[in-house]
Amino acid sequence: MSEEKKEEEYRLEKDQELRFEVEARATATLELLDGMAEIFGTELTKGKKYLFESCSKVAVYTWHGCVVKISFVTEVAYIADGTPMTVYVNVHAALEQMRQKADEERSRGPRVMVVGPTDVGKSTLCRLLLNYAARLDRASVYVDLDVGQGEVSIPGTIGAAVVERPAEIEEGYSLNAPLVFHYGHTSPSSNYPLFKMLVSRMAECVNKKTEKSKKCNVSGCIINTGGWIKGAGYDSLKHIAGSFEVDVILVLGQERLYSELKRDMPDFVNVILLPKSGGVVERNQHQRSDFRDQRVREYFYGPKKNGDDSFFPHPTEVSYNDIKLYKIGAPALPDSMLPLGMKKEDNKTKLVPLQPGTNILHHVFSVSTAKSIEDAVLECNVYGHVVISGIDPDKLTATVLSPSPEKLPSSILLLMDMQFMDIDM
Known part of the structure; x- marks a missing residue:
């Protein structure tokens, strides 16, 4: 049995982050009382209560200081001083400079691939970069090649969509007419020839989209990848980089992978090693399976609003x-x-x-x-x-x-x- 919900207020100073996890089969509400804060690049609205479902992992960051109130049953909640947010926002600033240059020269914007082992925060970093770009009126193409997670559609697919607005705190991206290809498995190793074929096909489609839309072309692409990085998995990363002609590879949390990509990528590809967030939690096989089931259920029933199904x-x-x-x-x-x-x-x-x-x-x-x-x-x-x-x-x-x-x-x-x-x- 879960313990009763309790309310707690947290006062965050400049450049601090509140991290908390919601207990299984429980929910939590979060409210910004004072100041300014954001969750994965999406700004919080003062006075609005946000609902988080079972097993959610949340990081509330503030650049200037804030006060938040949480009503929840928690496994863990703490304020962290050391976060990589400054590093991440500097990456965003560098990408924005590349977009501005592409706009001036009428060329292609940055194509960024985020790589690393499982559970290092690749999807979260993609969300941050997409949200920050959308807040500057960019229309980046988000390409999700992580078949085990399926953010654009459901697990077992690869997808792409244009992100023109920051993701909603509770509901995620508002995706308009995403492009989705059937893969059928939750690991690229299950059918590697098919995975490579679909990656090449997706790259063709993204190229056609950016050729037709100047805004998308200048805004560039953010490409999320899975955690398969050894053996054929490493070859798949090289195949993705070549198919999409990436300019920047962001490596999260593994120096060896960074060194290998630095060695094997052409000189024009900028390979950057980034620290992973201390709030990243490793998931076991059972938790991954539960997450996939939840993603499929949300596809049919929509995200819960006030505890009820949307569809x-x-x-x-x-x-x-x-x-x-x-x-x-x-x-x-x-x-x-x-x-x-x-x-x-x-x-x-x-x-x-x-x-x-x-x-x-x-x-x-x-x-x-x-x-x-x-x-x-x-x-x-x-x-x-x-x-x-x-x-x-x-x-x-x-x-x-x-x-x-x-x-x-x-x-x-x-x-x-x-x-x-x-x-x-």
């Missing part, structure tokens, strides 16, 4: 004949059985048809924009995601849980290596 998904019954189910990747064949000229990794990018049945129950699927199987399905983006929540073998129908009450925009559904049990229905 409600719609169950729809569809005939087996109206959907075509596929997974990407087939079992590897021995070299002796490979057709002439076929590479061993080609099986990783092969579309395999699936038959409706209990084996797909509660699995998440991506709704492809491909009109037919003759299209390049793997390189097509997706409309969104659904869950097969029920199967009726007698009627040959499936119950599909969708964020929209409308008919599915495409019959081609791609299997995710994730399940979602909708206990709210």
Whole structure:
């Protein structure tokens, strides 16, 4: 049982940071009473109460001093004097100088890749840089290649979106028409050939977007990556850097990775080692799984407001004949059985048809924009995601849980290596 909620006031001096974590199955409210403060680059509004859900990890920073009140059940709450915020804002200032130069010379703005092992604050740094840029009326392209987290859509995807406004404290980014590609797994090592293919495809799309929009071109890109940095993971970082033609690589929390990238990157790429925040907390496998489940649930139900769901998904019954189910990747064949000229990794990018049945129950699927199987399905983006929540073998129908009450925009559904049990229905 959690202890009762309590209210505490914290007075922060200049350049101090209040860090706190919300206990599991509990919530917390935060209110700015006096002064000015921000959370990950988004300014707090004085007198407004902000709600944080279970297991949230929050850092309230002030440049000039403030007083905040928290009502919560907490695992830990403390004021930190030593933070890397000054270093981070200096990085933002340097990037802004590059944008101003690009604007004057009508050239491309900075393309920044944030790298490092797991749980060093890569996503948080991306959010800071995006929010600071948006506060200066920039329109940076955010590219999220961390398939284990899925900030633009859900885990198991890679996505990109233009960020023109700072993220909301409680709800995150207000993303308008994000570009999302189906990957299907929560680790790039699960299907590395497919991951590389999608990275190259995403880079092509970002290039087309920046060619059409001067504001996006000048504002540049912020690219978030996963924590896979050794072996093939390091090769994937080099592939990302080359595909997006990055100018700046920000390395968080690991000198060895910094040294390797400094050695292997071209001279025009500025590789910078940054300290990680002392508030970063390492997560175990169970916590990562819970986070992914929460991200999928938020996709269908939206972020909670005042403890209630923002949206409600719609169950729809569809005939087996109206959907075509596929997974990407087939079992590897021995070299002796490979057709002439076929590479061993080609099986990783092969579309395999699936038959409706209990084996797909509660699995998440991506709704492809491909009109037919003759299209390049793997390189097509997706409309969104659904869950097969029920199967009726007698009627040959499936119950599909969708964020929209409308008919599915495409019959081609791609299997995710994730399940979602909708206990709210």
